[in-house]
Amino acid sequence: MFELHNTVSVVIGGNGVLGSAMSAALAEAGSKVAIVGRDMEKARVVCEQIERNGGKAMALKADATQKAELQSVLNEVLQWGGRVDTLVNASGTNSATPFFDLEMDEWDRIMDVNLKSVVLASQVFGKQMIEQGNGGSIINISSVSSAPPLSRVFTYSVSKAGVNSVTQYLAREFAPSKVRVNAIIPGFFPAEQNKKILSPDRVESIMKHTPMNRFGDPEELKGTIVYLASAKASSFVTGAMIRVDGGFGAMTI
Numbered sequence: 001m002f003e004l005h006n007t008v009s010v011v012i013g014g015n016g017v018l019g020s021a022m023s024a025a026l027a028e029a030g031s032k033v034a035i036v037g038r039d040m041e042k043a044r045v046v047c048e049q050i051e052r053n054g055g056k057a058m059a060l061k062a063d064a065t066q067k068a069e070l071q072s073v074l075n076e077v078l079q080w081g082g083r084v085d086t087l088v089n090a091s092g093t094n095s096a097t098p099f100f101d102l103e104m105d106e107w108d109r110i111m112d113v114n115l116k117s118v119v120l121a122s123q124v125f126g127k128q129m130i131e132q133g134n135g136g137s138i139i140n141i142s143s144v145s146s147a148p149p150l151s152r153v154f155t156y157s158v159s160k161a162g163v164n165s166v167t168q169y170l171a172r173e174f175a176p177s178k179v180r181v182n183a184i185i186p187g188f189f190p191a192e193q194n195k196k197i198l199s200p201d202r203v204e205s206i207m208k209h210t211p212m213n214r215f216g217d218p219e220e221l222k223g224t225i226v227y228l229a230s231a232k233a234s235s236f237v238t239g240a241m242i243r244v245d246g247g248f249g250a251m252t253i
């Protein structure tokens with residue numbers, strides 16, 4: 001049920017902290033994985049690690065905010081693997097600029113990387129999955145800040161609320177083609193994009209609000225990503241938003 005042999009996955013932001021763990025999970029389950037990122041050096045490291053463990057991977061360079069670059073990635077993936085079964089949208093960026101100091105170039109940058117990229121990748125890879133005619137799985141990486149929004153990360157929260165909306169919209173639109181569209185809502189995992197934001201007072205509030213009283217380990221996303229990628233394990237699951245957050249979303253006083 002949880003094996004992904006004879007499938008091809010594309011992980012955008014697969015060179016990041018969460019993206020690399022999710023790429024490894026897909027490869028361990030038997031999928032061929034294309035690691036897509038702007039930083040090729042990091043993407044190659046993830047790729048080599050997967051291959052050392054007996055998996056199959058390739059590293060590809062693309063800016064996820066540029067449709068033409070995603071289209072080139074699709075062409076290369078098709079030459080390499082012949083098809084696309086799973087798309088994971090895991091690029092992301094963040095900032096804690098106070099609301100009244102926010103300039104629109106920063107707003108655009110965050111919205112582009114976190115939200116526009118999801119729309120563009122869904123157009124490029126979603127179309128391919130629909131044309132293949134036997135379904136597929138799109139997995140968007142949302143955040144606990146999607147609703148209700150977290151303090152301090154205004155634009156990020158708006159972008160992730162948008163990711164939830166795109167997930168539900170496309171789940172309906174793509175359902176007749178058996179392409180499933182779901183989101184994972186991770187809690188807090190120390191990574192590149194949030195390390196500046198995790199100040200000691202912030203970490204204290206996060207821990208108080210996380211019943212498990214700890215950060216997540218990227219390895220803890222592996223089960224959910226394989227479940228959502230597997231056409232057998234999650235065949236009737238679309239438009240879902242699955243929390244992997246140590247109980248953050250269940251917390252109140």
Ligand SMILES: NC(=O)c1ccc[n+]([C@@H]2O[C@H](COP(=O)([O-])OP(=O)(O)OC[C@H]3O[C@@H](n4cnc5c(N)ncnc54)[C@H](O)[C@@H]3O)[C@@H](O)[C@H]2O)c1
Pocket residue numbers: 012013014015016017018019036037038039062063064065089090091092093113141142143144185186187188189190191192193194
């Ligand atoms: N770490 C967490 O606690 C957490 C929590 C909730 C959601 N998320 C989400 O998980 C996803 C992965 O983030 P992460 O925490 O692993 O951070 P990360 O910074 O390690 O990874 C983000 C990746 O996105 C890539 N990226 C940024 N801009 C890009 C662009 N224009 N084109 C292509 N790639 C681009 C970066 O190079 C990096 O590899 C993001 O969507 C993030 O918002 C993370």
